[in-house]
Amino acid sequence: MPKNNLAKIAKSLVPPRRGILAADESTGTMTKRLDSINVASTPKNRLLWRQIMAITSGIESAVSGVILFDETLRNPLPNGTTITKILRQKNIHPGIKVDKGTVKFNSDEETFTLGLDGLSERLEEYKKTGAVFAKWRAVYRIGNNLPSEAAISANSVGLAEYAYLVQKAGLVPIVEPEVLVLKGDHNLKKSKEATTKVLKDVFKLLKLFGVKFDSMLLKLNMALPGRDCPTQNSAKEIAKATVEILRASVPEQVPGIVFLSGGLTPDEATVYLSTMNRMYKKLPWQLSYSFGRALQQEALKAWGGKSKNVKAAQATFLTRAKKVSAAREGK
DSSP states (O other), X not given: OOTTHXXXXXXXTSOTTOEEEEEOOOHHHHHHHHHTTTOOOOHHHHHHHHHHHHTOTTGGGTEEEEEEOHHHHHSOOTTSOOHHHHHHHTTOEEEEEOOOOEEEOSTTOOEEEOOOTTHHHHHHHHHHTTOOEEEEEEEEOOBTTBSOHHHHHHHHHHHHHHXXXXXXXTOEEEEEEEEOTTSSSOOHHHXXXXXXXXXXXXXXXXXXXXXXXXXXXXXXXXXXXXTTOSOOOOHHHHHHHHHHHHXXXXXXXXXXXXXXXXXXXXXXXXXXXXXXXXHXXXXXXXXXXXESHHHHHHHHHHHTTOGGGHHHHHHHXXXXXXXXXXXXXXX
């Protein structure tokens, strides 16, 4: 794939009314999701749930790309086809999570992300199986003097190395520095300050590593007060604080920001995205979504692991996807 194609693919992941489905939960996270509906977390069941979503009729009107987990990308379905093939037939870009999780490195339980070893070789493999974009997540805690300089620096370097290698391999990197804004009692101002500080450092390193901003996407948390904060802000205040972060930190060449739903309810995530798009019509970036739980939670419950419920689960999934799609237009 020629390098100049990357900017085109990045743009095509954030078109009007469409966004990204994050279906890249690790085995541990997927096990928790399946446990919640009393379904055994076997490779077969994990693949089955992701297949149910992929074959939902009409999903391509709301989904431009799907981030997959390694086992989902590699393993064929019982009928011999692959989820990648199903997605491509629907004009949906397949992507892949390439980080290998986090490791704690200090007494504050801050983390940096693993997975750079052998990444170039894995990217070549993923390309052969049809992936056109990749994702890497770094995680930051908010607290007294947190995130620390060490956590910010370590993760900025990791994200920049990853993004450089992904573009070199001919794929579009999604750069995800996630500040865990919902954990704790901090207010909206603190959330905004921490996220801005992290982002400025991330983009400084991306620039140093020569990452092309027009050929990447940013996956980000919204600015939110901690769940334990006595002041819970309105959707308008959250939208304003979040857009102020972007204006202070994100280069205009980046085609889009795909927000994560990280712990928000499906309704909260949808309303906040809609409010931002309604309040801010003229921004250099598309404000889109890369929701996992917020797109899947209701449908997973409707399925409950029973084949007789598949149609109901798909209808529930499509209903939420259409709501999130409308939120892209500020509706």
